[in-house]
Amino acid sequence: MSFSIPERSTLKGPNFIRAVFERGAGIPGFISFGIGNPAPEAIPVKAIQDAFDKLVHENPMLLLQYGPMQGDAHLAEQTLHRLVNTHHMNPDGQSLLISVGAGQLLGLVPRTVCEPGDEVYMDAYTFTSGINAVRNTGAIAKGIAMDEFGMIPEALDEAVKSGKGKYVYLIPNFQNPTGITMPLERRKAIYEVASKHDLFIYEDDPYGEIRFAGDYVPTFKSFDTENRVLYAGSYSKTLSAGLRVGFMFGPKEVVDVIQVLKNNCDGQMPLVTQRVVSTVLDNVSYDEQIEEVRRVYKMKWDAMYETFQQYASSKVHITVPTGGMFAWMTMPEDVDCDAFFEACMEHKVGIVPSGAFAADGIPNGRAFRLSYTVPTVETIKEGMKILGELTVQFCGK
Structure with a gap:
C-alpha cells in the first residue's frame, strides 16, 4: 500500500543547525557556537535530584496514574502567581x-x-520551529522586515493589507x-497595527x-487591553530543558480551545516533570536561581x-544582547558567506547561517547566529579568536 502525504506536512526549511552539529560530531577539538542549549552549569541539579527523590518516595502513586488534562493545579497556581505579581499581567478573563x-x-x-x-507574520529571521509549525498547517510564514529594534511596524502594516492575516508571532526578548x-515604544506600535487589523499576537518569551x-x-501581555495577546513561557531555560515544562496564558476563549x-x-x-518543577519552585528561591542563570550567561557573553572586539574585523557587525542566549554576526556585502562558513568549519568552529532562520519571502542573508551558552569561557575565547581572525582574512581589518 502506498501513502499520499500532504505537502503541508513535509514543508520545512533546511536544517542548518542539525547539519552543523552532525559535521562537528566526532571531530576532536570542534567548538560549536551553533547549538542553542542552556548552560549545563546553570541547571540546579541538586534541587531537581531532591525533588525527584521526594516525589518518588513520599507518594509515588501520585505520579503513576493519569493526571488532569489541563496540567498540575499547583504548578499552574505558581506560574499564574508569577505572571500576575512579577510581570503584571491581568488574570481577568484569562486561562x-x-x-x-x-x-x-x-x-x-x-x-x-x-x-x-x-x-502568519513573523520577524524576517526567527526561530526555525516557529516557521515550520506554521508551514505544516498549510499557512504561510510571512517574514516582515526588521531593524535594530525588531519588526518594523510599517512593514507589518503593509503586509497585512493582503487580508489573509491571522496573527503576529514575536520573540520580543533576546530574540x-x-x-x-x-523596546517598549516598538511593542506598542506593533500592538497598534495588530489592533487596527484585528490580529492577535503570539508572544513567545522563553528567554x-x-x-x-x-x-x-x-x-505585550502586560499592556494587552483588547484581549489579543497569547503569552508563552517556559521553565526550560531557567530550570531544565529536559523536563519539558512550558505554559501559555491568554484569552480564555482561545486558550480553552487550544x-x-x-x-x-x-x-x-x-505528571512527573510537572511536579518536579513545582517541587523545585516550592523549595528553592526561583529568583535566586534565575540570578545564577543570568550570572553564567553574562560571564559567557562578555x-x-x-x-570578538579584540580579534574580529571592524567591518563585521555583531549585536549586543542584553540577555538570552544568542548574538547575530553580519558580514559585509562583498563577502562570500558560504566560503566563510566552510572556512569556519575547516578550522573546527561551528556557526549557523542566517538561512536557517529565514521566514517565507526572506533571502538567506549575510549573517550567522552565535550561541554562547554551552561552551566554557575558555572554549569561547579560543573559538572566537579563530572566528575573529577568519573575519579579518575574509573582510580585512
Whole structure:
C-alpha cells in the first residue's frame, strides 16, 4: 500500500543547525557556537535530584496514574502567581495551559487557528520551529522586515493589507536568532497595527527572565487591553530543558480551545516533570536561581564579545544582547558567506547561517547566529579568536 502525504506536512526549511552539529560530531577539538542549549552549569541539579527523590518516595502513586488534562493545579497556581505579581499581567478573563515546553505551543497555536493559505507574520529571521509549525498547517510564514529594534511596524502594516492575516508571532526578548530586544515604544506600535487589523499576537518569551543587562521591558501581555495577546513561557531555560515544562496564558476563549486540541492530539502532560518543577519552585528561591542563570550567561557573553572586539574585523557587525542566549554576526556585502562558513568549519568552529532562520519571502542573508551558552569561557575565547581572525582574512581589518 502506498501513502499520499500532504505537502503541508513535509514543508520545512533546511536544517542548518542539525547539519552543523552532525559535521562537528566526532571531530576532536570542534567548538560549536551553533547549538542553542542552556548552560549545563546553570541547571540546579541538586534541587531537581531532591525533588525527584521526594516525589518518588513520599507518594509515588501520585505520579503513576493519569493526571488532569489541563496540567498540575499547583504548578499552574505558581506560574499564574508569577505572571500576575512579577510581570503584571491581568488574570481577568484569562486561562493558563501547561504544555510540553514552549515548543509544543508552536504547533498547537497554528493547528488551532490557521486554515491553509492564512498568513502568519513573523520577524524576517526567527526561530526555525516557529516557521515550520506554521508551514505544516498549510499557512504561510510571512517574514516582515526588521531593524535594530525588531519588526518594523510599517512593514507589518503593509503586509497585512493582503487580508489573509491571522496573527503576529514575536520573540520580543533576546530574540532567537538575533539577540534583539524590542523596546517598549516598538511593542506598542506593533500592538497598534495588530489592533487596527484585528490580529492577535503570539508572544513567545522563553528567554524573558534571562536579562543580564539593561532595564526590564514590559511584555505585550502586560499592556494587552483588547484581549489579543497569547503569552508563552517556559521553565526550560531557567530550570531544565529536559523536563519539558512550558505554559501559555491568554484569552480564555482561545486558550480553552487550544487545550481541547492538545487533549485530542497529545493527551495528558507527564505528571512527573510537572511536579518536579513545582517541587523545585516550592523549595528553592526561583529568583535566586534565575540570578545564577543570568550570572553564567553574562560571564559567557562578555567572554565572547571581548574576544570578538579584540580579534574580529571592524567591518563585521555583531549585536549586543542584553540577555538570552544568542548574538547575530553580519558580514559585509562583498563577502562570500558560504566560503566563510566552510572556512569556519575547516578550522573546527561551528556557526549557523542566517538561512536557517529565514521566514517565507526572506533571502538567506549575510549573517550567522552565535550561541554562547554551552561552551566554557575558555572554549569561547579560543573559538572566537579563530572566528575573529577568519573575519579579518575574509573582510580585512
